[in-house]
Amino acid sequence: MSEIKSKLEENKTKGSKLKVFCSQCNREINHLVLQSVDTSDTEIYRFSDSVLFWSDNYQIIRCQGCDLVSFRHLSYFSEHEHEYSDGTTSYLYPKRAKDMRKVKDFNNIPDNVIRIYKETVDSFNNGSFLLCAAGLRATIESICLDKNIKSGLVTMLDEDGNPKRKKDGSIETKRSNSLDGKISGLHESNMLTQKHAEILHEHRYLGNDAIHQIKMPSRTQLILGIEIIEHTLESLYEIPEKGEQLNARRKKV
Numbered sequence: 001m002s003e004i005k006s007k008l009e010e011n012k013t014k015g016s017k018l019k020v021f022c023s024q025c026n027r028e029i030n031h032l033v034l035q036s037v038d039t040s041d042t043e044i045y046r047f048s049d050s051v052l053f054w055s056d057n058y059q060i061i062r063c064q065g066c067d068l069v070s071f072r073h074l075s076y077f078s079e080h081e082h083e084y085s086d087g088t089t090s091y092l093y094p095k096r097a098k099d100m101r102k103v104k105d106f107n108n109i110p111d112n113v114i115r116i117y118k119e120t121v122d123s124f125n126n127g128s129f130l131l132c133a134a135g136l137r138a139t140i141e142s143i144c145l146d147k148n149i150k151s152g153l154v155t156m157l158d159e160d161g162n163p164k165r166k167k168d169g170s171i172e173t174k175r176s177n178s179l180d181g182k183i184s185g186l187h188e189s190n191m192l193t194q195k196h197a198e199i200l201h202e203h204r205y206l207g208n209d210a211i212h213q214i215k216m217p218s219r220t221q222l223i224l225g226i227e228i229i230e231h232t233l234e235s236l237y238e239i240p241e242k243g244e245q246l247n248a249r250r251k252k253v
Contacts, residue, residue, distance in 0.1 A: 003046065009038040013059060020072065022063045023096035031061040034069070053078040070094065100125045101223070104230050108241040113142045117229060124222055133217045136225045137179065137207025140200060143236065144182040151177040152185030179204055191236060203228050 040055035057074040081087035120135030187197040
């Protein structure tokens with residue numbers, strides 16, 4: 001048998017200051033507690049000396065640098081105490097940390113493409129690295145679908161991974177509707193440079209390893225992959241639109 005005693009306190013920590021990472025200031029900075037609610041529970045076992053204790057501290061906080069308002073939750077459980085932890089876990093909403101990626105603001109990208117890109121970045125920030133790698137591949141697929149790129153020429157390879165050659169010495173190619181063909185198709189349609197297409201092929205290998213071989217990519221690989229996708233989106237959608245706007249304004253002068 002046991003007895004649980006509960007307690008609730010409002011604004012116990014209101015007005016206090018604490019160091020918290022701010023996503024806009026991009027550093028740890030003082031935050032002011034605007035409102036708080038503290039709950040605590042103690043479970044006492046009547047026929048033993050065992051006592052369990054847990055608590056939750058909910059805070060609405062405001063950055064003292066940029067005035068951004070957010071939410072902080074401190075959770076404590078006595079059973080989670082050990083030599084490496086005091087039993088307390090801190091959560092911040094919206095989630096942020098120094099190594100998290102911010103979703104870039106794009107203005108001219110179709111909804112289906114930007115949705116996959118955002119979900120990919122979310123997967124990275126949540127530590128779902130396999131899903132993130134798959135999302136990078138899916139983002140390229142969605143770009144090709146939007147641009148109506150269905151195939152492209154790819155180089156045929158031998159068993160050692162070297163380009164196959166015809167009798168006349170030229171490299172053997174074939175038209176493919178797989179992702180490698182579609183990436184080449186983006187170059188054939190003059191939407192990407194040859195170098196940019198080659199970079200996207202490396203990007204494709206990252207997704208292939210994750211999906212087909214369940215090979216966990218590293219954080220560094222994924223950061224580079226996300227940056228490549230963002231550069232590709234900028235090149236295919238944002239820069240052409242900005243170029244048209246600049247041209248229209250020049251003609252009005």
